[in-house]
Amino acid sequence: MNILALIGAINPVAASGAVVILIGLWGVLARPNIFKIAIAFSIMETGVNLLILSVGYIRGRTAPILDSAADAATATIKMTDPVPQALVLTSIVIGLAVTALMLSYAVRLKAGKDGSSIEAWGEEKW
Amino acid sequence: MLIDLIILACGIAMALAAIGAVVTRSLLVSIILSGGVSLIASLVFLLMGAPDVAMTEAAIGSGLTTVVYLYALSRSKQADNEDSEERVENPSKETGVQP
Amino acid sequence: MMRKVLVTLAIIGFAFALLPMVFEAGTPDAPGGLASAYLEKSPQDFATANVVTAIVVSYRGFDTLGEVAVLFAATAGVGALLTRKRLGLTEPDAPKTPSTEILYTATNLLTSLLVMFGVYIFIHGHLTPGGGFQGGVVIATAVLLNLLASPGSHVAHSVMSAVESLSGAFYVGLGLLGAFLAWGFLDPRVLPIGKIGALVSAGSIPLIYSVIGLKVGAELSAILDALKGDRE
Numbered sequence: 447m448n449i450l451a452l453i454g455a456i457n458p459v460a461a462s463g464a465v466v467i468l469i470g471l472w473g474v475l476a477r478p479n480i481f482k483i484a485i486a487f488s489i490m491e492t493g494v495n496l497l498i499l500s501v502g503y504i505r506g507r508t509a510p511i512l513d514s515a516a517d518a519a520t521a522t523i524k525m526t527d528p529v530p531q532a533l534v535l536t537s538i539v540i541g542l543a544v545t546a547l548m549l550s551y552a553v554r555l556k557a558g559k560d561g562s563s564i565e566a567w568g569e570e571k572w
Numbered sequence: 573m574l575i576d577l578i579i580l581a582c583g584i585a586m587a588l589a590a591i592g593a594v595v596t597r598s599l600l601v602s603i604i605l606s607g608g609v610s611l612i613a614s615l616v617f618l619l620m621g622a623p624d625v626a627m628t629e630a631a632i633g634s635g636l637t638t639v640v641y642l643y644a645l646s647r648s649k650q651a652d653n654e655d656s657e658e659r660v661e662n663p664s665k666e667t668g669v670q671p
Numbered sequence: 672m673m674r675k676v677l678v679t680l681a682i683i684g685f686a687f688a689l690l691p692m693v694f695e696a697g698t699p700d701a702p703g704g705l706a707s708a709y710l711e712k713s714p715q716d717f718a719t720a721n722v723v724t725a726i727v728v729s730y731r732g733f734d735t736l737g738e739v740a741v742l743f744a745a746t747a748g749v750g751a752l753l754t755r756k757r758l759g760l761t762e763p764d765a766p767k768t769p770s771t772e773i774l775y776t777a778t779n780l781l782t783s784l785l786v787m788f789g790v791y792i793f794i795h796g797h798l799t800p801g802g803g804f805q806g807g808v809v810i811a812t813a814v815l816l817n818l819l820a821s822p823g824s825h826v827a828h829s830v831m832s833a834v835e836s837l838s839g840a841f842y843v844g845l846g847l848l849g850a851f852l853a854w855g856f857l858d859p860r861v862l863p864i865g866k867i868g869a870l871v872s873a874g875s876i877p878l879i880y881s882v883i884g885l886k887v888g889a890e891l892s893a894i895l896d897a898l899k900g901d902r903e
Contacts, residue, residue, distance in 0.1 A: 624723050624805075627800060631805055631809060631812070634806070636891065639815060639895075640895075
């Protein structure tokens with residue numbers, strides 16, 4: 447089938463989210479420095495939020511706030527899905543908390559004995 | 573259809589910024605680029621009709637997360653190049669943030 | 672070499688797992704049954720103009736309580752890991768270089784504006800997009816700007832702890848009040864509902880969101896304070 451039909455069939459937000467998740471996963475697995483792993487983890491969390499929110503994306507509709515654009519009578523005809531938005535709101539804040547905790551562990555590891563490369567901690571593996 | 577194409581263009585920009593953040597050797601450049609990924613994601617959230625989520629992502633993702641990374645980097649003894657094992661004694665000269 | 676092959680296989684496997692979602696997510700043309708029920712009932716039950724606020728505070732209020740608990744646990748963890756003794760800072764700090772004049776002057780002008788903006792966002796959470804979390808982050812940004820502009824200053828530790836603990840207790844207290852006087856835990860109908868669009872409306876939703884905003888702002892300031900190295 448032609449390109450335009452293919453582009454119309456995919457969900458663009460879900461495609462962007464999936465690509466960002468894969469790039470973040472590659473960054474977590476392939477780089478040895480702890481700070482770089484933390485940065486790639488944060489990029490992966492942004493991708494996951496995009497992917498969750500893409501479930502509620504309905505083309506051509508507006509935000510779920512009652513004002514002059516969509517009042518109470520036409521609510522279900524003109525608004526996007528509000529439930530994934532509530533879930534992603536929680537997820538973004540928890541992502542910041544987890545990032546702060548991960549970075550404080552990285553700072554303590556670096557201030558300890560030796561390097562901040564995870565190769566130096568090889569004896570911790572099972 | 574137009575909004576779909578704009579979201580696809582933003583998605584390509586996000587992918588390029590994320591690849592740049594992972595590939596580069598300098599830690600400062602990858603911190604700034606990950607803040608850029610969050611900013612473009614906030615724009616995508618706004619185009620989808622989710623203004624609450626866009627505000628939260630813009631404030632937390634490209635505001636506080638970048639600052640937390642810079643503070644952590646200047647608190648540790650990590651040099652700017654990610655492969656080097658040297659212990660920098662005064663890293664606040666490189667990051668610009670005084671802990 | 673083996674490691675690169677395994678990493679490539681993992682990424683290809685994940686791509687296969689995510690591929691059906693790209694083609695099938697978001698294909699229905701109308702919101703499902705639960706979302707339609709929330710969209711229709713929210714102006715009648717609670718008189719909020721922002722449906723996402725009604726879902727976050729009252730329909731799914733227990734998830735928000737869990738999120739506040741996770742944020743508290745992360746703040747406690749950061750504060751416990753980054754004390755001065757564990758970072759190795761035994762002697763008092765060296766004097767720091769002062770910041771540039773533009774930053775200092777702009778911070779003096781912007782601090783009050785930022786705090787007022789943050790309070791505006793979480794008081795009007797039921798009318799416009801926004802709410803407790805966004806307002807709390809803006810207030811933490813005002814504190815951060817002050818920490819950057821005068822490098823020798825500290826966050827007032829006892830004030831932050833008091834604000835955080837009292838806000839958390841007040842949040843749970845409002846929820847229990849809903850359990851005794853209204854239909855359930857965190858039900859906002861303890862106060863009169865009022866008209867859609869007025870500032871004093873939607874029961875106790877503005878109060879709950881204000882308390883959440885203060886608590887999030889205090890906790891993020893405590894994280895910044897611990898990262899700065901001022902925690903004993």
